Amino acid sequence: MTARIIDGNVLSARVRGEIADRAATLSARGVQPCLAVILVGADPASAVYVRNKVAACEKAGLRSLRFDYPQDAAPAEVMARLAELNADPAVHGILVQLPLPPQFDETAVLEAIDLGKDVDGFHAENVGRLSQNREAFIPCTPHGVMKMLESAAVPVQGAEAVIIGRSNIVGKPMAMLLTNAGATVTVCHSKTRDLAFHTRRADILVAAIGKPRFVTGDMIKPGATVIDVGINRLQDGPDAGKLCGDVDFESARAVAGAITPVPGGVGPMTITMLLENTVISAERAARSRELAPGT
Numbered sequence: 001m002t003a004r005i006i007d008g009n010v011l012s013a014r015v016r017g018e019i020a021d022r023a024a025t026l027s028a029r030g031v032q033p034c035l036a037v038i039l040v041g042a043d044p045a046s047a048v049y050v051r052n053k054v055a056a057c058e059k060a061g062l063r064s065l066r067f068d069y070p071q072d073a074a075p076a077e078v079m080a081r082l083a084e085l086n087a088d089p090a091v092h093g094i095l096v097q098l099p100l101p102p103q104f105d106e107t108a109v110l111e112a113i114d115l116g117k118d119v120d121g122f123h124a125e126n127v128g129r130l131s132q133n134r135e136a137f138i139p140c141t142p143h144g145v146m147k148m149l150e151s152a153a154v155p156v157q158g159a160e161a162v163i164i165g166r167s168n169i170v171g172k173p174m175a176m177l178l179t180n181a182g183a184t185v186t187v188c189h190s191k192t193r194d195l196a197f198h199t200r201r202a203d204i205l206v207a208a209i210g211k212p213r214f215v216t217g218d219m220i221k222p223g224a225t226v227i228d229v230g231i232n233r234l235q236d237g238p239d240a241g242k243l244c245g246d247v248d249f250e251s252a253r254a255v256a257g258a259i260t261p262v263p264g265g266v267g268p269m270t271i272t273m274l275l276e277n278t279v280i281s282a283e284r285a286a287r288s289r290e291l292a293p294g295t
């Protein structure tokens with residue numbers, strides 16, 4: 001068996017087309033959706049992601065504002081910028097690219113973002129709302145994964161879902177979304193005993209560990225759906241410089257029923273959901289402006 005490929009570029013193009021239509025409608029109402037992106041330091045991977053986000057905004061008709069700070073930036077300076085962006089009614093989404101340099105308290109920075117502009121969904125109150133299955137900004141990567149499952153018609157209700165990784169930005173929100181959608185969820189991590197025992201039971205397996213080609217075909221249940229969240233740049237060997245996921249694609253593809261590639265899988269969907277969250281925020285702003293003109 002060779003797994004069906006769930007193509008994140010194809011799905012992204014379709015969803016971004018719908019987002020561009022909504023952005024155009026908003027712009028015609030005088031509210032062009034606007035995302036502000038803050039990047040601190042010169043990590044080359046972060047610079048690539050931020051550039052991709054800004055380019056994606058432009059292509060879909062969203063405005064983007066980019067603020068770059070040096071690696072040794074004073075946290076107070078970034079906090080002052082956040083306060084300014086929070087207060088600016090023309091800004092609908094704010095993203096602070098992670099990770100931040102060590103002088104920053106990451107939690108404090110994320111909490112300083114206005115709840116209604118937290119398009120990453122990393123603010124503690126958005127996290128709490130998601131855990132209670134209430135309306136919230138949903139973190140972009142796990143949200144993109146849910147869209148991929150939906151587009152591939154993968155049954156989630158009643159499915160055994162296994163997530164490898166317990167991070168705040170992927171593993172934990174992924175567990176909440178799958179739980180809310182009716183899956184039976186197991187979260188595995190570095191301390192899990194007998195990882196393969198769990199992964200071999202999974203109808204849906206989500207790999208978010210940050211180790212290149214960690215999940216191999218022998219860890220996968222035949223016919224399972226495998227979602228690869230990893231983005232690793234290979235350092236050496238014959239594929240040095242190439243991007244690869246947390247899943248060993250070749251051996252996994254021979255066993256799985258459906259699989260996401262890297263690149264061209266979850267990564268582009270992350271950016272797509274960021275655009276969608278920004279448009280949702282702008283739609284709210286347009287509605288309240290029209291309800292209370294002149295404010």
Ligand SMILES: Nc1nc(=O)c2c([nH]1)NC[C@@H]1CN(c3ccc(C(=O)N[C@@H](CCC(=O)O)C(=O)O)cc3)C=[N+]21
Nearest residue numbers: 048049096097098099120231263264265267268270271
């Ligand atoms: N506040 C915050 N929000 C984030 O959403 C966030 C972050 N910080 N820090 C870093 C991670 C990583 N991330 C990616 C987004 C797109 C691709 C992406 O488009 N990848 C392409 C390839 C890009 C390439 O060539 O390197 C692909 O998989 O096809 C990857 C990774 C968002 N992150």
